[in-house]
Amino acid sequence: MNLSNKQLKVLFVSAEVDPFAKTGGLADVAGSLPKELTLLGQDVRVFMPRYKSIDTELAYVTDFPVDMGDRKETCVIKEGSIHVPESKEVKVYFLENYHYYYRDGIYCYQDDAQRFIMLCKAALEMLPYIDFKPDIIHCNDWHTGPLCLLLKEKYAKQDFYKDIATVYTIHNLEYQGNFSADTCAFMNVEENFFTYEKAEFYGMFSFMKCGLVYSDKINTVSKQYAKEILTTAYGEKMEGILINRKKDLYGIVNGISYEEFDPGKNEDVYTAFDSKCPWNKKENKRKFQKEFGLAKSDAPLLAIVTRLTHQKGLELILGCIDKFINENDIQLAVLGIGDEYYHNSFKELEKKYPDNVAVFLEFNHKLAKKIYASADMFLMPSRFEPCGLGQIISFRYGTIPVVRATGGLAETVIDYDVDRKNGNGFSFTEFNEKEFENTLDRAIQIYCKNSKEWENLVIRALKSDFSWKKPCTKYLDLYKIAIEDKNR
Template sequence: MHIVFMTPETWPYARVGGLAEFSHDLPLALARMGHTVDVITLRCREGLELCKDLSRLDFELEIPVSWRTQQAVFYHHKPHERVNVYLIANDHYYERDGLYGNAFGDYEDNAERFIFFSRAALELLIALEKSPDIIHCNDWTTALVPLYLKTLYKEVEIFKNAASLLTIHNVQSQGVFWHYDMPLTGLDWEYFNQDVLEFHGKINFLKAGIFFADFISTVSHRYAREILTPQVARGLEGVILERFSRLSAIINGVDNDTWNPAVDPHIKAQYTADDLKGKKECKKELIREFKLSGEGDHPLMAFVGRLLDRRGLAILLPGLEKIIDMGADLVIMGFGEDHYHTSLAHFQSKQNGRLGLYVGYDMALAHKVMAGADMLIMPSKSEPCGLHQLHAMRYGTAPIVRAVGGLDDTIRDHSSTNPGVGFKFEDYTTNDMLRAVQRALDTYAETNEWQALVGRAMTRSYTWEQAAPRYVELYERARRLGESRQEA
């Protein structure tokens, strides 16, 4: 098949969250299966250095945005013989500090920025005369594309047989904007109704995508159930329930070439489940990297991720002192809300080398953290799938997670009578989290029991070789639906 993959962030061109890895790993896995994949993404500020080495296409396009047009410039990269990456550039929209927003919040013109992206992606395919079998969209930023395929681009020949899949990575980010942005879409006001775009008097991009996509997927089985509830779906539960027969759940995978402690070039010493000596060296190196005071004698716990309420910072921050009192050292890597940056820096200054902090995200350092830590804590308020817990298990780092979304699906809770691969807790409270931390530390003190847990975690398999064929099945179903629609 010819698959077009539309996403605002793709590693290594831009990364805000796990979508960047998803958008890198899945296309490569599909290519290894023999499919041809065109990834269409954005050129933004953090990718400018890389873009100097990319080839610029020899044409530009004027993209309609309301009554005017905006210029799109395109770059190309070919990371695999069956994968083309096209980057859409427009300095006015994307030459900014952040992809979606900055320290003051989301950009006020995000509706316009991602309408432009969606239409530029479709216009690029027309200019290249590429006729896809499937267009795989991701989250609200590309959720207008399934609607466009059935409206503005309905008569375009190259899209006549194109089917669409929308993957929901985070239903709580919906792309909701005031109704005065409606003309920017290029759509008639007839689509501003409760069945398409209208949402409590505003427009909702994700709602339109759910309604018009041929198929919908999300990234874990529990999350597929959670998005049917108002607490998680925030008003879209009815639309999702209406399209439930077209909804599938596919757990994310891990790229074995990238996340593999046996061959990882980023870590101090390689190791395997059968020989863990290298992990001890990685722990010592991580302690030096974060300037901790210990010599590896304490259990070392890590947090990697965005510093946001939904990632669990609201319950983690009040528990940090207690975790240290329990005997663990901590390393934290991430970025997010400024008040968490400030609070963590202040807390670190009082801990005499017991807590290391890196505000930001560095891929090489993330590998070192996974290899050097004994435990990874993910106290998420919500977590559609999660990738860090999958990476942690590959590196023999036991996850401590809240039992939500993909964390519940992928982590089997451990006890002395029921061996597992990590530690789970249910309630979104500091106390319940600390009880799980204490269970992990108690198990760590039992050397044989801990080594057995580490071995089970490292051999637990979540790979793209397992997940990609599931997406192909969805693509095939969507393509058959498109063909039958044309025959009718």
Template sequence: MRVLFVTPECYPLVKTGGLADVSAALPPALNRAGAEVRLLLPGYPAVLNGLTDLQPVGNPLTDLPGGAPATLRIGRMPGGVLAYVLDAPSLYDRPGNPYLGPDGKDWPDNAERFAALSWCAAGFAAEDGLDPWWRPDVLHGHDWQTGLIPAYLELRPDRFAGPFRPGTVTTIHNIAYQGLFGAWMMSDLGLPSAAFRIDGVEYYGGVGFLKAGCFYSDRLTTVSPTYAHEIQTAEHGAGLEGLLATRAEALTGILNGVDYDIWDPATDAHIAARYGAADLGGKDLCKADLQATFGLDRRADAPLAAVVSRLTGHKGLDLVLEAASQWIAWGGQLAVLGNGEPALEAGFRHLATWYPKSVGVRIGYDEALSHRIQAGADLFLVPSRSEPCGLTQMYALKYGTLPLVRRTGGLADTIVDANPAAVNDGSATGFQFVNATAQELTWALRRAAALYRKPERWHVLQQHAMTRDFGWHGPAEEYMELYRAVAPVLVG
């Protein structure tokens, strides 16, 4: 089973969120399950510099949307997986964030940049396939940046008809990001004008990249079973709920996994001391290290809560700001790593100023520090208003840092609330609250603080949490079953 895994980012080369972690960990797991997976990535400088044995493939590309000159190249990821890269300097040779300019706004040509990525992916299915030695059975695109792949296959048979049509899968990692562009771009994007209709690419008067993927793809997936149901509702569907409801039989929720080669306190080189479920002694050293790093009082008896997140209202971080003073009054501490909305960044900075020995804040992104936070904290906060899957709460489980989450999406699928029954039967792994209010978060923090004062019960929860297995083996098998269902479809 040959699979082309098309993604706009992949750790460790380029990362803005969990999609990069998935793009790094899922292809090797699929290869172990019997697939032959290759990546297709945009030619960002970090990608071109990070791949080894980089070689050109075929002839230069001359018909990309927007007319950008490009070359397809192939090399190896740091982990050994083969990866194609669309080397188009006018589209991708830019510093910083892959989607935003120095002014913090979207690059004005993002439509052409990611239409080109989709066009290139579709080119593998053409009669004169881009790689004469390798044709995929499945084209698997991720998020809005790849949404035009199945649209091109359906709408442009003049360009992409080949000996067989590969199956198409589109994965929705976060439906809030949809890629909506002006209707006047239809021709520039290589789309026929007849496709600008509700049963096509038209979406609220513009061209919807994610809408196109949801409409034309053979199968749709999202990153947790609960989120697959939620996005068919008005509350979480972001305008696509009607379309997704009509495609419910084609929509599958497959929970993301964790790469335990990277996220495991028994082997993690970033943390102050290594430890495991059988011996949590090293976690105490990690907590002392984290308190020192953030300038907090070095108190073993203070429950230390942590946040590693984009600082946005969507992530529920305003609720943390509201609840923080009560948490501190109960003797708690708080460590925050992230960046995002200026008002929230300022709010957390002010909080650290008011409570310098109880609150520490780092604005920005730091991969190594995120590991140290997972290892050193007692409680990990993920109070999201919506969360397709979430990975940080699963990392926290492995590190014995009990997650406190809002009951939504993948958070509901991965964390068992420490209610009395679940604590007694040994199934509890963290704390949940239901409604996105500071009051409910505060009550959940109160329950956590009370249980923290009972060390024996807290340690039992930690050990149970650390034994939960969210590795990629199970999800990879689910994807393999999906691939077998959609490809290949012979034509002619």
């Protein structure tokens, strides 16, 4: 089959999709990549649950029953859309079921296994009803792993499904969806799939392992992370499975929506700026300091915008931040929610240094953009980082990242002191406080003592291109490889 000019039909399945439901980077990808694929002429549809919080007006499409163990559940399919520039739209199909999805929040329920098995079943059962036969089903993270199993062990026996290929994206291998063995009953698959070679993982039924074993191609969100997860240090006990499928494993760095993250738009920032007028960035800093009670200062303003969890290496920051406040009068803005330990630690820091520290324990998209636009540096010293969107967004706002060189951070951030011509940030390798402290000190010294060079760094960041254009063409290539290999 010649796929060079063929319009591909793609079903994108995700537990969360921006702007409808979001807890992190998965939603950003699921909301942005389908738009970019549509602009390239592909026929892309998105499928997700309709959670209680989604109050968008939707159109009824169809309904049908699915087997969930020894009972049937009704799936109601409704349709909405994501607007795409150039007067196009991405169709979004919502799975509506009061019993499973009409709840506050997205995750962390005792029946999450059933909720996402139903999502996988409904995605496949829906296709004949909407008269859409995809060439590729793009599955995302643990929630969609069982879809790959269901397609190969059950649905592919029917003519309608037998040619459909799957790509399975690991956004974070740490979150695996491992459930008790009795979960298998809700799959309603006759073949024995609960074996070491298939879906069994240390006595548990593993959603992630389903995706890794049964998908046609696997990718993760950077080449570096694709290498790292083949090792015991980063493989989360899945490295053996991944090594077995190494020839089918790819890495593609995420992009971001340059339409959504745009410092040239006044409604998102205090004062619009870009690479042609980078000096306006300083005005954002002044207004941020005033609005949130920080001292008026030219010292560097550092930003943390992230989930406040162990993965993010926040203890490295907490271990040396007092020194930088006392010696350099730096300021710090923190936005995020997560572990109570980090909530308390940053709040104590704010109480200790009210003129220097502002902490916002919330998820606030608009405030995040204000912080990116106002800050001088973005801190991300992660233990591991599959891709990281924070540093990519920071480039868009001319905010220089200080990161640990792991996963996507290693792939996107070039250390300034290693490469003065192309350097766009500051990075370190070993996960320890001293290395982070030395790296942050390097950045602060250049900011304070070489303003011209810092301005060049800011302009370089503002001119960089981390949009979806390049990743999107790589995903198209991956889809075609998956389809061609399946046809063989």
